[in-house]
Amino acid sequence: MKLYGVFDILGPVMIGPSSSHTAGAARLGKVASKIAGDDFYKVEFYLHGSFAKTYKGHGTDRALVAGVLGMDPDDERLRNSLEIAKEKGIEVIFIPTDLGDQHPNTVKFVFYKKDGKNVEVMGSSIGGGNILITEIEGEKVEFTGEYPTIIAKYNDRKGMLADISKFILEKDINIANMKVTRNLQMITTAIIELDAKVDDEMVEKIRNIKDMLNVIVINPV
Amino acid sequence: MYTKGSDLIKIAKEKNKRICDVVLDYESERTGKSKKEIFEQMRSVLKVMIDSANRGLEKEVISISGLIGGNAKKVEDYVKNKKTISGNIINKAMARALSVSEVNASMGKIVAAPTAGSAGILPAVIITAAEVLNKNEDEMVEALFTASGIGQIIAKNATVSGAEGGCQAECGSAAAMAAAAVVEMAGGTPEQALHAAAIAIQNILGLVCDPVAGLVEAPCYLRNSSGAVNALTSADLALAGIKSIIPFDEVVDAMYKVGKSLPFELRETALGGIAATPTGQKFMKEIFGE
Missing domain, CATH: 3.30.70.260 (ACT domain)
Structure with missing residues (x-):
């Protein structure tokens, strides 16, 4: 196993309260929206496991929305993301659910695009702000977003x-x-x-x- | 390269360097980035730490759930207006640790150090020790490299995750990192730094992770405050010449084994400890319904 870098130990610089529930969630949102393309008017978030149970208390909803709006995990506007989405006319809907045999911090995004298409992306926040994208358009994938x-x-x-x-x-x-x-x-x-x-x-x-x-x-x- | 505390001491001795220098050298070697670039990146980390340690002293910061908030300001006002029992240095450190915890719980900007839940300890300790020892910003940045080195070794050989090892793995690791950093900042040897880290972990070995309602709020804020005090006093003990009779690396192994043997209920699940008390349960229902 590799030795952690100094900024793995003192980092990430992030909006609290939890690297899995906010930093990881914001990164998931940002990567998912890049996959979907930015011309969407509505996003549904299907929340699984711990995300489903505690998303409000941890601000996971705000972090996910901040991410899909393109904010980084250390953007101080993150806490106002629901209001910002509203101003931009983007509808966001949170649906606690059971996505089956998934990591406890998993979310499935459904982006509704202006051209009538929907894009589905699923991913997990696997700890320390790290993420794994696990499904795109129903196809199994596996990448972390750490690399280009x-x-x-x-x-x-x-x-x-x-x-x-x-x-x-x-x-x-x-x-x-x-x-x-x-x-x-x-x-x-x-x-x-x-x-x-x-x-x-x-x-x-x-x-x-x-x-x-x-x-x-x-x-x- | 180092993976154990004993490696750090050996390299530091051979090269006649401090732990912070060994850590910076290796980071530069590992990433191919210049030492200057890495040092400046660490300075930006320090700045976020300082902001988050100050914010709660200036005004009341309230958590998202409303469970905690305004406590850093209470301690700050207490230091200003009353004669404290444990002294102004300890109280200032506690206030700063509480501030970072409150900023974190209110969705403000912090540095996970090593985690968000334990983010208050290192900033509080570094800022307070620098004040006492009259150290400048560069010396505070150096201290963060010492702290990182200790954190790297703990993360490699044990864990810094509360879900895996309980609060001892989060606030215990943070206190160990901070204690070692202060020892070097005060001019102590690498051996003394590791003794301080070993003492800090032993002081809280077995501490469980039992967040009320599953939120990174309570008792986390209190354990950041006590973790900062633990770090400062462990540093003082080591600087006074006290040695941990068990070496740092063995203490880290022990911490990991204790963490593994903690029942599931006491590892961040909110099913045990103070989270499972009648009042803890009542808060859970108030916040999440059902």
């Missing part, structure tokens, strides 16, 4: 990963972790975690690869 992450969705074909990784190598960036899954419709989701920040030019090139359906980029929150 590319989520590429494409029609499965030979050489696709080679095409993507070529553009990553072009920028002299190392791939830290990669997970690739394919669904029954032969659509593949590749989660690629990198050791350096993603730049726009590289994303554009990846987006233009033949058979690519969608590319989402998440820089660390």
Whole structure:
């Protein structure tokens, strides 16, 4: 096991009261909204386990909303996020529920977008402000948001990963972790975690690869 | 690299450095960042700590649930207006620890040190000791590196999570980190710093985590206050020349084993301790209904 860094011990700098219930929740919200895209007018939060039981007392509701509005875990506006969402005309609904066999601090987001589409994202706050995104659009995924992450969705074909990784190598960036899954419709989701920040030019090139359906980029929150 | 307290002492001795320097050297080596950059990042951590330690002294800060609040200001006013029993230094430290706890519980900005629930101890102790010893901002930042080194070793060999090890793992670790930091700030040796850390943990070994209504509010605020006092007095004992007869690393192991043997009810679940008292239960019902 690695030795913790000094800012893992003295940190995160965060809005209280609990790294799992506020800092982690805000990060979950921010990463989920990046996945969804920012043109949403309503968000439902399905809260599981400890999140379902104590979200009001811990301010988890405020932290989640702050996150989906793009705030960082140390943003002092976090405590007023419900009011800010209202001003922006974004409706937020909290639904305590049972999401099954999940980490006790789990939330499923449903974003309602202006183009009529819904985007579902699920993730857990796993302690110390760290998070794990576990599901996107019903597909199982697993990434932490600690690394710059590319989520590429494409029609499965030979050489696709080679095409993507070529553009990553072009920028002299190392791939830290990669997970690739394919669904029954032969659509593949590749989660690629990198050791350096993603730049726009590289994303554009990846987006233009033949058979690519969608590319989402998440820089660390 | 160090993973034990004994490593820290060995490296410090070999290089004739303090613990804070060894920790900063290693962080720079580990991350590839310059020492200056890391030092400045730590200075920004200190600034958040100072703000959160002051806020509750100036005005009443009330928690989200309303369970706690205004206590830092009470102690601050008491120090100003009355003759205290345990002295102004101890009382100032308690007021600052209470302030950070209140800021945390009211959704204000804090630094988890090592956790949000124990965030008041280190700022209170560093600020108060710096005042007593007449130390400047750079010396306070150095103390935070000493504290981090102790925290790294505890997190690596045991735990700093209340859900895993009880309050001893959160407020005990914070007090150990703070005690060692003050010893170095006061000019003590690395050995003395680890004795102070070992003493601080022994003082509260077995302390359970029993938050009323499951919230990071009570008794957390009181344990931040007593944790700050624990750190200051443990530092004094070590500086006076008292040695922990059990080495720091073995005390950390013992803390971990005690934490593992604590029943589930006494590890942050709000099912035991003062959370399970009739009054604790009444607060739970008032806050969450049912």
